[in-house]
Amino acid sequence: MTSYDEAMSQLYAPKAPSTPIQGSIEDNGPGMTCDVYSGKTIVDNGSHSYDVWDEQQKAKESGAHYLDTGRTASGTPIRGRGNLTDDSIVTLPDGTEARVKDLVNIGILQVNPDGTYSEAPRHSPSQKPEVSEQEDYEQNDQPEYFSDDTENTLNAIGSMVDQSTIWGALNRIAAGEDIDSYLGRASSQVGKEPGEMAEIVNGLRSQFEGQAYKVVSDMGLDPQQCFEWVRNNKPRELHQAIMDHAVKRTTSGYKQLAGEFLADMDKMNPDAILNADLGNGILEARKVGNEVVLKTATMGEIPWKAAVKMGLVKVGRR
Secondary structure (H helix, E strand, C coil): CCCHHHHHHHHHCCCCCCCCECCCCCCCCCCCCCEEECCEEEECCCCEEEEHHHHHHHHHHCCCCHHHCCECCCCCECCCHHHCCCCCEEECCCCCEEEHHHHHHCCCEEECCCCCEEECCCCCCCCCCCCCHHHHHHHHCCCCCCCHHHHHHHHHHHHHCCHHHHHHHHHHHHCCCCCHHHHHHHHHHHCCCHHHHHHHHHHHHHHHHHHHHHHHHCCCCCHHHHHHHHHHHCHHHHHHHHHHHHHCCCCHHHHHHHHHHHHCHHHHCHHHHHCEECCCCEEEEEEECCEEEEEECCCCEEEHHHHHHCCCCCCEEC
């Protein structure tokens, strides 16, 4: 049977259409079992004709497993997980692209006895035990408070200023806009001069910003660079993180955004990775083509984005 890559070559070759070649696309979701005709798929015995790549995108959108929508290094779609090889590339649910062999090396995928690939068991003795949603909240998302004086100031403002003024000001702060009009309304409700009210609010803002910057700094990142990237690339997510910080008193949104900044560092500043102290267990960082690869003490070589996803790296200065 002609391979899929050969069929695609036939499709774009300057020659007359060839005789239909019988074959099947492996389980890529509803409607994906079909014949191949010069690189085109014939669905329902010829009633419809689709390009394989188009069908694969539809399968992704309908929730097909990422192992069924892989591609070759050159970008050619692969017909189902049964045709994956070590060098095939798959896209994880969070958007991370990685080679199959790298995902095997770090324990996300496993090789089956028949040579195919599947997801490895998620929980092993070396991994953290599964926790409930409530336990996860209690461990990782507890409210983060300030000093008693600061908390008293926040409570006093919350009790004296109407909710529409508070929410309006918070939304403008999260959007990076001025809050002069809201300061005027708040000062009249609290009974202070606008200048005095502005001084109080600016003091509170500096405390929230300091808490946000510390979260990023503790991850080994430069807060200024991180937040500049976030403002330019994730403005909506930053807005939500700021609102959650003010209302729920959690910095978890900043941590997630800092993780995305860290994962993108191999594209925007690979030299920073090559010259950084990446923490215990990372022996070497080197550039291979257009990607950064880390050599680890226990798991071999791992692509940068996969290592970040696993929480293996922390960037610091040498």
